Amino acid sequence: MPPAPTTADVFNAIAGPRRRQIVELLERRGALAVGTLVVTLGLPQPAVSKHLGVLRKVGVVAVIKQGKQRVYYLEAEKLKAVHDWVKAFEELWGHQLDRIKERAEHRAREQSESPAPLKPRKGQS
Amino acid sequence: MPPAPTTADVFNAIAGPRRRQIVELLERRGALAVGTLVVTLGLPQPAVSKHLGVLRKVGVVAVIKQGKQRVYYLEAEKLKAVHDWVKAFEELWGHQLDRIKERAEHRAREQSESPAPLKPRKGQS
DNA sequence: TTGACATATTCCCATATGGGAATATATGAG
DNA sequence: CTCATATATTCCCATATGGGAATATGTCAA
Numbered sequence: 239m240p241p242a243p244t245t246a247d248v249f250n251a252i253a254g255p256r257r258r259q260i261v262e263l264l265e266r267r268g269a270l271a272v273g274t275l276v277v278t279l280g281l282p283q284p285a286v287s288k289h290l291g292v293l294r295k296v297g298v299v300a301v302i303k304q305g306k307q308r309v310y311y312l313e314a315e316k317l318k319a320v321h322d323w324v325k326a327f328e329e330l331w332g333h334q335l336d337r338i339k340e341r342a343e344h345r346a347r348e349q350s351e352s353p354a355p356l357k358p359r360k361g362q363s
Numbered sequence: 364m365p366p367a368p369t370t371a372d373v374f375n376a377i378a379g380p381r382r383r384q385i386v387e388l389l390e391r392r393g394a395l396a397v398g399t400l401v402v403t404l405g406l407p408q409p410a411v412s413k414h415l416g417v418l419r420k421v422g423v424v425a426v427i428k429q430g431k432q433r434v435y436y437l438e439a440e441k442l443k444a445v446h447d448w449v450k451a452f453e454e455l456w457g458h459q460l461d462r463i464k465e466r467a468e469h470r471a472r473e474q475s476e477s478p479a480p481l482k483p484r485k486g487q488s
Numbered sequence: 489t490t491g492a493c494a495t496a497t498t499c500c501c502a503t504a505t506g507g508g509a510a511t512a513t514a515t516g517a518g
Numbered sequence: 519c520t521c522a523t524a525t526a527t528t529c530c531c532a533t534a535t536g537g538g539a540a541t542a543t544g545t546c547a548a
Binding site for chain 4: 379381406407409410413414428430431432
């Protein structure tokens with residue numbers, strides 16, 4: 239039973255710094271062949287190809303075959319999902335945090351659930 | 364040599380769906396004790412505590428000791444980093460993508476670097 | 489003190505990951 | 519066809535990860 243498929247979504251794709259670097263490069267320089275990324279990142283070519291594979295699988299980048307080269311470019315709409323998700327918390331970081339702490343202390347009164355998944359220790363004597 | 368410390372930043376923290384779920388819950392319901400999260404997520408308590416540990420380590424959540432309970436709340440400013448990063452690509456998903464593809468094909472002319480990290484195959488005769 | 493409750497920590501295991509090394513595939517040149 | 523270039527794929531290894539199970543820590547009540 240796969241309760242939570244961790245991988246293969248946009249959030250996971252941009253979790254790695256290297257992959258974020260690639261995305262930034264593709265944004266600043268428009269569209270780049272693998273070889274250019276290899277030189278720029280200073281990574282071995284297979285590593286770059288694998289990162290590009292992850293980004294491509296989730297649709298953050300796409301490829302054009304240009305002769306023997308593969309030119310990668312950004313598909314920025316896929317990043318919009320991330321943008322939208324974080325945007326939901328935008329209003330929060332405008333408010334002073336102390337209020338949040340107060341709210342935490344206030345609402346803590348209501349926290350008294352009995353988590354069923356807790357197994358009894360071993361049966362008392 | 365750690366060329367790129369993959370872990371322990373905000374991007375990595377929200378990469379897991381479970382952790383994103385926790386963040387969403389804390390936003391919608393304000394501040395929650397671990398037990399509440401355990402019940403809501405249907406995860407065993409240790410798992411929840413570990414996820415909270417990851418989020419806390421990067422500062423996305425914080426804790427208040429409330430009696431025996433630990434009440435967690437959001438520190439939304441940490442999410443701002445993600446917001447800012449994605450925002451840099453905001454303008455891109457407003458433009459039609461065909462132009463980007465054209466641009467890719469256009470710029471592909473300039474892609475002719477010689478990746479040094481490529482080892483010669485076996486030495487030609 | 490002891491005991492119950494709430495949470496954290498540790499150990500274990502299966503899987504995913506990044507990068508290195510080697511090899512395979514594809515495409516163009518001749 | 520063969521060869522070289524450009525990239526992708528595979529194998530391997532060390533490390534990280536999520537979740538289960540068990541245990542430890544902390545805090546309150548009596």
